[in-house]
Amino acid sequence: MVSVEETHFDLNSANALPDTYTWLTPQNQSQPSQGPVSIPVIDLDDIDVIDKIGRACEVLGLFLVINHGVPEEILRRIESEARRFFSLPADQKLRAKRIPGDFTGYGPLPISKFFEKKFWSEGFTILGSPIKPASAVWPDGGHTQFCDTVNEYQQAILKLQARMLGLVMRYLGIEDENDWLHYIGEKGALQLNSYPPCPDPDRALGLGAHGDSTLLTVLHQTGEKGGLQCKIGEDQWALVTPKPGSLVVNVGDLLHIISNGRLPTAVHRVIVDADHHRYSFVNLWGTPPDVKVMPHPKLVGPGKPPLYRAVTWMEYLGIKTKILNEALDSIRVHENLGDDESIQNHNN
């Protein structure tokens, strides 16, 4: 039998793009279409922050946030721990290999299986405690520092996510925190991504187009070049140019559902570069296990039927891992606001 280690292709030492990674149409346009759209920068200290963050969520579903309160020092530490992990020899990283059906683990990003070609990236997903996968990688105690950093990073980002959710809820007219505090769980999933320099970046893709199964995703990226692109139209992508001190935030499917379709899920993808090794640290924040996510009662009413049925985060993740970009449609119970003719019967 061929072992996993033998079939593992090491992106970090490759000097040509294998066929399995080569997209037939150029993916990485050297001039990404920016169009008239620019990515909003939201200052959390801005006096009009509620309106600005709400509009950013409503228009594009993706923005940069500054004055976010996440200590610089924590961002530096997660970066250094991720570099320490990804620079390990392949066989050591593979000790935490993701087992099919599991979210946690190292390997190609979970959405890869939906795409015809492979992505020029490696990912390490941590849902729940990092101790088990990290101690498999570093059995001699080297995992402690990694786990402490992951936990601190997640705590800091969670605080930010909860603060931003409160602002967005107020924008939507949900003023009382008792009407939204139940969405806040202990922590989300953490996705560490590495995009090594690529020998033929125009024909490769770091990560294919998708929306996240989250309330809000908060992402910290390294370097000045960027790589993340946000979909702004049919085949039109805006580069999310990094801004020092900022974090990227995007609306995920859960918040889209809660907002009853008012806030769009930001569809995004990642392009790669010939020289620049980019990393991203993505906090995918969902709801507590027992919470049924559905259009918020305050956002439905006469002429505003609920567009989606209720799902828990885990149920939705399960659907997403089966049908990815069709997941939202599969739980849709009503086509459009006010369109009474279009009720879908999903019991068929």
Ligand SMILES: O=C(O)CCC(=O)C(=O)O
């Ligand atoms: O690396 C990035 O900028 C995006 C990663 C991403 O979209 C994800 O992990 O869901």
Ligand SMILES: [Fe+2]
């Ligand atoms: Fe994503």
